[in-house]
């Protein structure tokens with residue numbers, strides 16, 4: 001069942017917030033090598049979309065779930081967010097989101113942990129090819 005909620009990420013720069021019904025992807029990593037760097041990669045041969053690990057060259061690597069959130073997914077989910085300086089501000093924004101969407105009581109505020117002492121991951125230039 002979709003689990004709507006508001007998710008807050010704290011990094012050294014501040015707090016970011018998204019609303020989402022599924023952030024499960026945050027914890028999935030490619031398992032081809034220790035530092036996977038996955039890009040969408042379209043093979044001209046068959047015209048299909050594939051993922052390629054730019055770190056080790058594996059095409060369509062297997063994935064595994066880890067305890068730690070995947071930085072690439074952090075960028076995907078939170079990359080375009082406003083950054084709030086204080087927890088008070090971001091929680092006010094959470095309240096606004098709940099008011100707008102009229103969430104029922106299934107809506108929750110959750111924190112993505114483990115990034116409090118880290119910088120937001122670099123947003124790498126998109127490289128399609």
Ligand SMILES: [Zn+2]
Nearest residue numbers: 032033053056
């Ligand atoms: Zn790899």
